[in-house]
Amino acid sequence: MSDHQYTPKSKFGKWFNDRLPLLTLANHLTDYPTPKNLNYWWTFGGILTFCLITQIVTGLVLAMHYIAHADMAFDSVEHIMRDVNYGWLIRYIHANGASMFFLAVYIHIFRSLFYGSYKAPREIIWIIGIIIYLLMMAAAFMGYVLPWGQMSFWGATVITNLFSAIPLVGEGIVTWLWGGYSVDNPTLTRFFTLHYLIPFLILGLVVLHIWALHVPGNNNPVGIDIQKPSKDTVPFHPYIVIKDGFALLMFIIVFAFFVFYTPNILGHADNYIEANPLVTPAHIVPEWYLLPFYAILRSVPDKLLGVIAMLSAIFILAALPWLDTSKIRSAVFRPLYRQFYWILVADVLILGYVGAMPAEGLYLLIARVATAYYFLHFLVVLPILGFKEKTLPIPLSITEPILGGSPNLAAAKNKESLDIK
Amino acid sequence: MKNFLGIFTLTALLLGFQLNSYAAEKVEYLKTDWSFKGLFGKFDRAALQRGYQVYTEVCSSCHSMKYLSYRNLAEKGGPEFSEAQAKAIAASFEVKDGPNADGDMFTRPGKLSDKFVMPYENVKAAQAANGGAYPPDMSVLVKARGGGVDYIYSLLQGYEDPPAGVKLDEGVYYNKYMYGNKIKMSNQLSDGLVEYGDGTNATVEQMSKDVTTFLMWAAEPHLESRHRMGFKAIVYLIILTILVYFSMKRIWSRIETKV
Numbered sequence: 001m002s003d004h005q006y007t008p009k010s011k012f013g014k015w016f017n018d019r020l021p022l023l024t025l026a027n028h029l030t031d032y033p034t035p036k037n038l039n040y041w042w043t044f045g046g047i048l049t050f051c052l053i054t055q056i057v058t059g060l061v062l063a064m065h066y067i068a069h070a071d072m073a074f075d076s077v078e079h080i081m082r083d084v085n086y087g088w089l090i091r092y093i094h095a096n097g098a099s100m101f102f103l104a105v106y107i108h109i110f111r112s113l114f115y116g117s118y119k120a121p122r123e124i125i126w127i128i129g130i131i132i133y134l135l136m137m138a139a140a141f142m143g144y145v146l147p148w149g150q151m152s153f154w155g156a157t158v159i160t161n162l163f164s165a166i167p168l169v170g171e172g173i174v175t176w177l178w179g180g181y182s183v184d185n186p187t188l189t190r191f192f193t194l195h196y197l198i199p200f201l202i203l204g205l206v207v208l209h210i211w212a213l214h215v216p217g218n219n220n221p222v223g224i225d226i227q228k229p230s231k232d233t234v235p236f237h238p239y240i241v242i243k244d245g246f247a248l249l250m251f252i253i254v255f256a257f258f259v260f261y262t263p264n265i266l267g268h269a270d271n272y273i274e275a276n277p278l279v280t281p282a283h284i285v286p287e288w289y290l291l292p293f294y295a296i297l298r299s300v301p302d303k304l305l306g307v308i309a310m311l312s313a314i315f316i317l318a319a320l321p322w323l324d325t326s327k328i329r330s331a332v333f334r335p336l337y338r339q340f341y342w343i344l345v346a347d348v349l350i351l352g353y354v355g356a357m358p359a360e361g362l363y364l365l366i367a368r369v370a371t372a373y374y375f376l377h378f379l380v381v382l383p384i385l386g387f388k389e390k391t392l393p394i395p396l397s398i399t400e401p402i403l404g405g406s407p408n409l410a411a412a413k414n415k416e417s418l419d420i421k
Numbered sequence: 422m423k424n425f426l427g428i429f430t431l432t433a434l435l436l437g438f439q440l441n442s443y444a445a446e447k448v449e450y451l452k453t454d455w456s457f458k459g460l461f462g463k464f465d466r467a468a469l470q471r472g473y474q475v476y477t478e479v480c481s482s483c484h485s486m487k488y489l490s491y492r493n494l495a496e497k498g499g500p501e502f503s504e505a506q507a508k509a510i511a512a513s514f515e516v517k518d519g520p521n522a523d524g525d526m527f528t529r530p531g532k533l534s535d536k537f538v539m540p541y542e543n544v545k546a547a548q549a550a551n552g553g554a555y556p557p558d559m560s561v562l563v564k565a566r567g568g569g570v571d572y573i574y575s576l577l578q579g580y581e582d583p584p585a586g587v588k589l590d591e592g593v594y595y596n597k598y599m600y601g602n603k604i605k606m607s608n609q610l611s612d613g614l615v616e617y618g619d620g621t622n623a624t625v626e627q628m629s630k631d632v633t634t635f636l637m638w639a640a641e642p643h644l645e646s647r648h649r650m651g652f653k654a655i656v657y658l659i660i661l662t663i664l665v666y667f668s669m670k671r672i673w674s675r676i677e678t679k680v
Contacts, residue, residue: 260651272565
């Protein structure tokens with residue numbers, strides 16, 4: 001928390017603040033010293049907060065009109081689309097909002113990976129972030145089940161069936177999850193309940209995520225600690241608020257384009273067919289944001305090992321602060337890591353692509369290679385790189401890299417040539 | 422900033438590429454100019470009314486449209502029949518209602534508030550009458566098929582003799598746009614099948630286009646207001662973004678750091 005003492009000006013304010021320091025908190029949030037060199041990749045935290053609130057508000061309205069029953073869910077969604085005032089708008093914002101949420105979270109995560117934001121002293125922020133990401137996937141998956149279309153039903157069947165891979169108790173767990181012997185009404189009602197609950201859990205974790213962030217403060221593109229707060233930082237308000245606001249508006253323009261002009265392009269056509277337990281769709285595919293993990297799951301021939309691989313792909317991220325042995329945070333000063341970073345980005349995109357394709361022939365081979373590389377990156381490349389890599393000299397501070405005659409002159413020049421903004 | 426936009430665009434393009442690859446089946450559908458596509462896309466009123474005629478006279482004998490009501494026919498953004506016309510259309514159908522005070526079910530002429538009358542009592546009855554295949558409900562059919570309007574439009578015109586070597590069972594037909602090329606619906610449209618009130622020549626192509634337009638409206642009854650609102654919203658957002666951009670520049674000019 002900020003060091004300086006804050007005292008409210010008004011008498012009432014002082015009286016109130018002594019009992020509940022809300023004003024101190026508000027003051028901390030506005031004055032919060034933020035590195036002045038943050039680039040636009042840092043605006044996605046704010047964008048994600050917007051996404052969460054949008055999903056909660058639109059979700060609340062949808063829940064007022066939606067009926068969580070296997071015989072009525074599909075009808076009630078059509079009722080929302082046709083007869084509820086602006087129901088189509090609210091539903092399309094909610095459905096596309098999920099995709100926009102994941103787009104933003106992937107950018108946010110890959111920003112962390114590039115600038116080493118997960119490293120000490122920010123491990124807890126990172127781990128809370130991974131938990132939020134896991135909960136987001138759970139919420140999105142259950143939300144996709146609610147319209148009770150073909151992809152909802154069969155997606156739910158495929159994913160819940162993964163638990164049957166657990167030895168001995170697997171089958172029992174699946175029956176327990178379903179509340180019966182197949183995905184049916186009890187499954188739908190519990191998914192609805194959990195889908196309603198999870199966003200509020202995420203909201204609580206977001207508070208912790210931000211709290212944990214405000215202890216060490218933001219990382220920054222140069223990846224070095226703040227030397228002189230007065231020189232290296234700006235107060236959060238108005239500098240960061242306006243910059244985040246500008247980036248958010250650009251994001252909303254893209255969002256609006258999806259909602260108003262191609263509202264169904266991110267969904268699967270089969271989900272406009274009412275769920276039918278007797279007809280299996282030709283290809284069961286999850287939403288685009290889960291495809292890389294789906295590819296990992298299918299690349300392993302054994303079901304149990306496939307599930308383990310898929311879960312490991314996510315949980316391995318939590319160990320990242322210890323797998324990455326380099327003391328240097330920002331990839332700007334890590335020439336080798338920078339290259340491996342972009343290979344990883346390409347690898348994940350390839351996994352996403354093959355995840356949408358049938359798991360056979362060349363696609364399966366590519367999926368296997370890409371899966372192997374994914375784990376190789378975290379388990380082998382990162383630990384070794386920290387010892388072997390010759391990093392570039394880092395500047396002395398965020399704002400004053402050039403100090404006449406300092407031993408860091410070379411670093412400063414280097415920094416300029418890399419064109420950090 | 423430039424760097425950021427560059428990478429962002431690249432990611433978006435890659436994402437788009439990934440989405441395109443979703444469509445596993447690469448069939449070239451027949452193309453036509455749909456009036457409802459694009460930023461200002463609107464339905465062609467006359468085409469919607471003709472499309473409704475094709476639906477009632479041809480499709481509706483097997484295909485239900487359970488989410489539509491007769492009142493929708495007179496609503497803004499749809500075929501926009503006059504209220505009197507819509508009432509007359511509704512009244513031309515017999516609707517089962519009840520029970521009355523005596524506990525009996527009875528039939529009466531349809532009202533605006535009634536849903537479109539279903540051709541069959543239930544799914545089983547529909548299957549029994551169609552050789553085991555259920556004629557899908559048409560309310561959201563356009564959105565429930567990968568190729569959307571182009572697919573439906575092509576399918577209606579895609580009937581041809583099966584290529585040599587393809588054997589078809591009794592009651593199965595060959596259609597070059599159907600998934601797997603085998604369809605249980607026979608070719609329904611033939612030139613001059615319906616007589617359009619507005620004198621339009623009822624060719625197969627014309628009827629396909631009209632009825633597909635009608636189905637698009639049925640699936641997206643608020644498409645016109647969505648497009649109108651979308652344009653206003655995006656223009657508003659762009660103006661606001663520009664204003665915020667200059668405010669940001671001004672605020673950041675207090676310190677030497679560039680934004």
